[in-house]
Amino acid sequence: MNDTQWKPLNNIDQHCFGCGPQNPNGLQMTFAASDTQLRSDIVIPGHLRGWSHLVHGGVITTILDEIMGWTGIYFLNRFLLTKDIKVRFRLPVFIEEPVSVFGYIGAHHSDNQVTLIAELRNAKGQLAAKAEGEFVLFSPEKFASMNLVPADHLKHMEGMFSAAQREHETCGSCA
Numbered sequence: 364m365n366d367t368q369w370k371p372l373n374n375i376d377q378h379c380f381g382c383g384p385q386n387p388n389g390l391q392m393t394f395a396a397s398d399t400q401l402r403s404d405i406v407i408p409g410h411l412r413g414w415s416h417l418v419h420g421g422v423i424t425t426i427l428d429e430i431m432g433w434t435g436i437y438f439l440n441r442f443l444l445t446k447d448i449k450v451r452f453r454l455p456v457f458i459e460e461p462v463s464v465f466g467y468i469g470a471h472h473s474d475n476q477v478t479l480i481a482e483l484r485n486a487k488g489q490l491a492a493k494a495e496g497e498f499v500l501f502s503p504e505k506f507a508s509m510n511l512v513p514a515d516h517l518k519h520m521e522g523m524f525s526a527a528q529r530e531h532e533t534c535g536s537c538a
Contacts, residue, residue: 417458
């Protein structure tokens with residue numbers, strides 16, 4: 364993973380618990396993409412601890428789910444929702460210590476279902492938690508028809524798709 368070139372991605376939803384940079388209580392995850400993976404390097408704040416100085420397991424699960432969601436949206440150019448997630452905790456994760464999270468496609472089962480994988484590694488590079496999730500894929504039209512996102516936000520959210528990210532990079536007037 365050290366030789367991989369990582370391209371930073373733009374966060375879209377400013378208030379999302381996982382990735383919103385304006386959510387003071389959230390994780391404020393940022394993402395970068397390689398040809399086959401997404402990555403997020405974060406330090407989990409103390410207010411998200413479980414007991415003592417350990418990160419709460421639900422927070423770890425949220426981090427893994429967030430990177431898988433972004434992975435699916437970015438690489439498959441589709442909206443998605445988590446159908447099922449299985450998390451295996453291998454090592455303790457401590458608050459206020461840096462971790463790296465990686466997401467990649469496990470299997471593309473059909474036009475509307477994919478398995479995504481996420482790995483959380485501690486500062487020593489050790490695998491601390493791993494998740495496998497089943498996700499349902501949606502077209503923008505289907506997603507809009509479900510009324511999960513206001514219509515005026517839907518087009519803006521499509522900016523998370525890889526094609527839109529690449530277009531943004533080459534747009535001289537975008538800032």
